[in-house]
Every structure is written in C-alpha cells, then in structure tokens.
Amino acid sequence: MSTSRVLVVDDEADIRVLIDEILSDEGYSVTVARDAVEARAAKVRGKFDLVLLDIWMPGTDGITLLREWSEPGDLDCPVVMMSGHGTVDTAVEATRLGAFDFVEKPLSLAKLLRTVERAIDSSRKSPGTTRSMLPSMPAPIGRSPLMKNLRDKVQQFASNSSSILFSGEPGTGRGAFARYVHGMSLNADGPLVTLLAASITDSNAEEQLLGSESGTDVHKGYFERAKNGTIIIDELTDMCDQAQKLIVSVLEQGEFVRSGGNKPVKLQARVMATANADYEKAMDGGKLRRELVSNLSTLTVRVPPLRVYAEDVPELLSYYVDKMVDSEGLTFRRFSVAAQNRLRNYPWPGNIRELKNLVRRLLLTKSDEEISLDEVEGEVSAVSLPNEPLVNQDLLSLPLREAREQFERAYLQQQLALCDGKVGKLAQRVGMERTHLYRKLRSLGVEFKSSGPGV
Numbered sequence: 001m002s003t004s005r006v007l008v009v010d011d012e013a014d015i016r017v018l019i020d021e022i023l024s025d026e027g028y029s030v031t032v033a034r035d036a037v038e039a040r041a042a043k044v045r046g047k048f049d050l051v052l053l054d055i056w057m058p059g060t061d062g063i064t065l066l067r068e069w070s071e072p073g074d075l076d077c078p079v080v081m082m083s084g085h086g087t088v089d090t091a092v093e094a095t096r097l098g099a100f101d102f103v104e105k106p107l108s109l110a111k112l113l114r115t116v117e118r119a120i121d122s123s124r125k126s127p128g129t130t131r132s133m134l135p136s137m138p139a140p141i142g143r144s145p146l147m148k149n150l151r152d153k154v155q156q157f158a159s160n161s162s163s164i165l166f167s168g169e170p171g172t173g174r175g176a177f178a179r180y181v182h183g184m185s186l187n188a189d190g191p192l193v194t195l196l197a198a199s200i201t202d203s204n205a206e207e208q209l210l211g212s213e214s215g216t217d218v219h220k221g222y223f224e225r226a227k228n229g230t231i232i233i234d235e236l237t238d239m240c241d242q243a244q245k246l247i248v249s250v251l252e253q254g255e256f257v258r259s260g261g262n263k264p265v266k267l268q269a270r271v272m273a274t275a276n277a278d279y280e281k282a283m284d285g286g287k288l289r290r291e292l293v294s295n296l297s298t299l300t301v302r303v304p305p306l307r308v309y310a311e312d313v314p315e316l317l318s319y320y321v322d323k324m325v326d327s328e329g330l331t332f333r334r335f336s337v338a339a340q341n342r343l344r345n346y347p348w349p350g351n352i353r354e355l356k357n358l359v360r361r362l363l364l365t366k367s368d369e370e371i372s373l374d375e376v377e378g379e380v381s382a383v384s385l386p387n388e389p390l391v392n393q394d395l396l397s398l399p400l401r402e403a404r405e406q407f408e409r410a411y412l413q414q415q416l417a418l419c420d421g422k423v424g425k426l427a428q429r430v431g432m433e434r435t436h437l438y439r440k441l442r443s444l445g446v447e448f449k450s451s452g453p454g455v
Contacts, residue, residue: 004120006051006116007030007050008030009033009034009035009052009053009062011035011056011057012054015105016032019052022109022113026113028116031048039053040065048077049077049120050077050078050080050120052082052103052116053065053079053080053081054082054083062081063081070097075098077123078119078122078123079099080099080100080103081102082103082104084105100119101115101119110158111184114186140173141312142312142315143312146304146308146309150303154181158181158184159184159186161185162270163273163296163297164296164297165297166300167275167276167301168303168304168305169276169305170350171352171354172304172306172351173303173352177303182230185230187228187270190226190229190269191225191230192229193226193229194232195232196235197233197238197243198238200240200243201243202243205242206246207219207221208221208243209223210256210258210259210265211223211259211265212259212261219258221256221258223256223269224265227269232273233247233274233296235274235275236273236274236279236296237275237276237287237288244292247292248291248292251271251292254266273296275288305348306355307347310345313340313346314335314344316355317335320355320360324360324363330360330364333363333368333369333371334371335371336372336373338372339371339375342377343355346380358379362375362376405444409444412426412444412446416448421448
C-alpha cells in the first residue's frame with residue numbers, strides 16, 4: 001500500500017489539503033491538482049494507481065475530464081468521483097465512462113479510506129475492471145451539535161453488523177439514515193432491499209419474506225434478495241402479525257425455509273427497520289410484538305424532528321435547491337435572508353419531507369432569482385388545528401392575540417394534566433391567583449374539574 005500513488009483533483013484547497021494529509025498518513029504517495037489543466041499535466045508526468053476526481057469544477061468538469069481520459073480505451077487506473085451533490089444521472093454517466101465509485105461530500109474519512117483501499121485492491125486483482133455504481137447516500141445535512149453527534153453515532157454503527165431500529169416522526173428521514181448507514185457499511189457493495197411493511201399481508205407473508213420453491217423453480221423472498229447486503233423494514237407498526245412472527249423466527253434462528261421447500265437458507269443480510277416515534281404505544285396495545293422490536297433494536301437511533309435543529313434549516317434549503325436544480329433541471333432560485341429566518345421559526349410538522357416539497361414548489365412556481373418572505377408566507381400553512389401539539393403550530397402565522405391564546409391554552413392544558421386536573425395545584429404550579437386562573441381557563445375553553453375539596 002505504501003507505494004500506491006493517488007492523484008487528487010479538486011478545486012477546493014481545503015479538500016485537497018485534507019485528503020492529502022489523510023492519505024499521506026496512511027502511507028500513500030499523493031499528488032494534488034486544482035483543476036483539469038493541472039490534472040492532465042500530472043497524468044503526463046507519471047502513472048497513478050488511483051484518481052480521486054471532483055465532479056463540479058470551474059472550466060472542465062470532472063465528468064468531461066473522465067470522458068476525455070476514457071475515450072482512448074480502458075482507464076489505466078481506477079477513478080473515484082467526488083461530489084457534494086450527487087445525482088443518479090451523474091452516477092450512471094460516470095459508471096458508463098468507467099468510474100469505480102462515488103463518494104459524497106462532506107467526506108466521511110472512514111468511507112474514503114475504505115473506498116481508496118477497495119479501488120486499488122480491485123485494480124491489482126483485476127486490472128481494468130469497474131463496479132456498478134450509484135451515488136452514495138449523502139451524509140445527513142446540518143452543522144448543529146445535534147446533527148454532528150447524530151452523524152458520528154450512525155457512522156460508528158455503520159461498521160457494526162447488528163440490527164438497527166430508527167424511530168422518529170414521519171418525514172424526518174429515518175429511511176434515509178438507514179440507507180446512509182448501508183452506504184457506509186462493510187457490505188455497501190451488496191444489495192439494498194427495502195420492504196414496505198404495509199405491503200405484506202397475512203396471506204402472502206411467508207412467500208414474500210421467505211420465498212418459495214417448487215422443484216427447480218425458486219422464487220427468492222426479501223431476506224434472500226438482500227444476501228450480502230441490507231434489508232430495511234419500513235414502518236414496523238404497519239406490519240401484520242403473521243409477518244411479525246416470521247421475522248422474529250428468522251432473526252432468532254438465523255435461517256429460514258422457503259415455502260414448499262425443506263432446506264434451511266442462512267440469513268446473510270443486515271436487518272434495519274424504521275418505526276414511528278410512539279411505537280411503544282403500539283407494543284402496549286398489542287399491535288407490535290415486543291420480541292420483534294427487541295430483535296431489531298440491538299442498536300437504536302432516534303431521528304429528531306426538524307424543529308429541534310431549526311438552525312440547520314438555511315443549509316437544508318440551500319442543499320435541496322442545488323439538488324433539485326441538478327437532478328430535476330429546475331430553475332435556480334435563492335432564499336432571501338428574511339425568508340430563511342421565517343422558515344427557521346416555522347415548526348415543520350412534516351419535517352424534512354415538508355421542506356423538500358416546499359423547495360420544489362417554490363422552484364416551480366416563479367422565475368425570480370430571489371425567493372421572498374411574502375412567497376414563503378403564501379406557502380406555509382396558516383391554519384393551526386386545535387388538537388395539534390403546540391410544537392407543530394405555526395404561531396408566527398397568527399396575529400399576536402391569537403398566537404398568545406394558542407400558547408396559553410396549550411400551556412395550561414398540559415400543566416393541568418400534570419396536576420391531575422386540580423385547579424388548586426395548577427394555581428400553585430403556574431404562580432397565578434386561583435380566581436384569576438378560573439377566569440383564564442374559562443375564557444380559553446379549557447375544561448377542568450368542578451370546585452370541591454382539594455381542587
């Protein structure tokens with residue numbers, strides 16, 4: 001490994017310096033180039049065992065440079081593409097031109113080192129070969145301490161083969177986190193199979209999950225299709241009881257028998273699952289088997305709602321604008337500072353999914369380069385449902401008096417519940433005179449127990 005030569009082509013100086021330091025510490029001989037001109041010159045001067053090539057560069061982009069190098073014939077060394085905004089179309093084109101792999105920015109150093117080692121080893125074992133490539137899942141976006149800690153946690157989990165349960169509110173990106181872990185894992189080259197729990201019924205569970213066979217005719221089920229890869233069970237609480245029983249059996253025995261067969265098939269896939277934030281209620285109600293959750297939650301990740309890391313909203317907006325411009329050909333638009341600040345204070349009841357849909361609508365509806373505060377106000381919901389939790393209500397969309405009433409009502413309802421409905425205890429807890437508190441509760445329409453001893 002110490003004699004392997006790596007060419008790093010990237011227009012960002014800090015990226016070049018970072019990769020140079022990391023790979024040099026690992027014993028590689030590193031040459032850096034800031035653009036296609038320097039990269040061409042470096043290739044003329046010497047032979048490399050690997051090229052790390054950025055896609056988006058001024059002048060000649062990475063795909064064009066890759067096409068130039070691949071036109072004379074097979075590439076003389078593996079090429080790994082790098083980009084902060086990977087798209088399926090870009091990955092397909094890079095694969096067609098002979099690229100070995102694709103790594104997403106911001107770079108995961110562990111993933112980068114594994115990819116470099118795998119690419120060089122592959123070239124030594126079978127020169128001129130490439131592998132099927134789709135873009136790696138981008139690292140979860142955000143610079144907040146919460147998201148940084150979460151990234152660190154899932155990156156640690158990626159090197160483990162244990163099952164993982166991702167829980168959180170709908171739209172938080174639980175499935176995206178699971179796919180990211182697969183992309184970072186040692187079996188990233190294997191298949192990634194997603195099983196939508198609601199699609200399995202009691203009548204088809206055995207055949208769909210375990211597969212079937214009749215003579216020489218074999219139908220592979222979900223578990224077998226994920227061999228040497230990962231299977232993600234999406235939304236556990238939607239899974240029928242028969243499917244739950246079968247999955248428990250497979251996880252506990254480590255093998256299964258196809259329907260109509262008699263020979264055990266070994267489970268050779270990592271199993272991950274997603275579930276609603278309140279999946280414990282489904283267990284309490286008997287809808288979700290505790291033994292299933294126990295088997296799937298060797299490791300657990302609670303994916304937070306967007307409202308608790310709202311400081312990352314501007315970065316998320318910028319990321320999805322660039323992503324949709326690149327992958328869907330939408331017109332580029334920029335969020336004004338006022339629009340960004342408004343969305344930082346929006347509760348995002350639909351989480352990341354709602355943010356992505358908002359960005360798409362705003363890119364489709366107008367052509368002005370700047371997205372104004374008025375446009376954003378016209379898109380976000382101004383309706384607060386009475387039974388909606390306070391954290392999901394957009395109080396900034398309401399006049400001051402209505403917003404204050406919404407807050408006071410939700411606040412007093414929650415405090416009253418903590419006081420077992422007793423106004424006397426509530427008065428002490430919130431620091432209000434009891435008579436005034438009675439008037440306030442009635443004016444807000446908050447129900448409470450009638451006066452009596454101990455109330």
